[in-house]
Amino acid sequence: MLYLDRPAWPWRGRLWSHLISDVSPAELHAFAEALGAPRRAFDRDHYDIPAERFAVAVWLGARVVPSRELVRLLRAAGLRRPKHLVAPRRPPAPVDPTASIHPGGSVQPVGSVHPAAVSPVAVGPGQR
Numbered sequence: 077m078l079y080l081d082r083p084a085w086p087w088r089g090r091l092w093s094h095l096i097s098d099v100s101p102a103e104l105h106a107f108a109e110a111l112g113a114p115r116r117a118f119d120r121d122h123y124d125i126p127a128e129r130f131a132v133a134v135w136l137g138a139r140v141v142p143s144r145e146l147v148r149l150l151r152a153a154g155l156r157r158p159k160h161l162v163a164p165r166r167p168p169a170p171v172d173p174t175a176s177i178h179p180g181g182s183v184q185p186v187g188s189v190h191p192a193a194v195s196p197v198a199v200g201p202g203q204r
Contacts, residue, residue, distance in 0.1 A: 078107050080138040081146055083127035093130055095123040095138060096146050098153040110136060121155055122146070 077098055083091035095113070097104035105115075108123045111133055117123045125133055134140060141149070150156040 078103070078133075078138040079141050079146055079149055080125065080130070080133050081141060081143040083125075083130050084143070085124075087124075091127040093125045093127065093133070094143065094146055095125050095133060096121065096150055096155075098149045098155065101155070107136065107138070121150055 078095065079098065080093050080095050083093045085092040085094070095104070095108065095111075097107065101121075104123065105118070108115075108118070111125070111129055113123050113125060113129065117125070147156065
């Protein structure tokens with residue numbers, strides 16, 4: 077079953093609802109696609125739905141419940157994914173445009189020497 081709270085969450089000048097499934101993430105994604113919600117609106121265990129799509133979500137079959145009920149339903153179904161238990165998405169590290177990639181995938185600034193390329197050399201008498 078799919079559930080939705082009323083649009084009461086302000087962000088970027090709009091009001092938003094939360095859409096969940098108590099069956100599976102697959103059911104949630106399929107419903108959100110039918111609703112026309114972009115995948116970027118998915119946040120761990122729910123979709124953020126703008127107020128303009130609320131009536132369509134209800135028409136498609138989502139049941140309106142209070143926000144606290146959404147959390148209870150997710151927990152009962154074992155689908156709740158709170159922020160503190162989910163690894164944050166990290167943006168890729170910036171790449172130095174002057175760097176080059178060496179064997180093994182390490183990145184070294186151009187002109188530097190890769191540590192594996194340096195080997196100790198015995199210095200004999202008179203060669204210092």
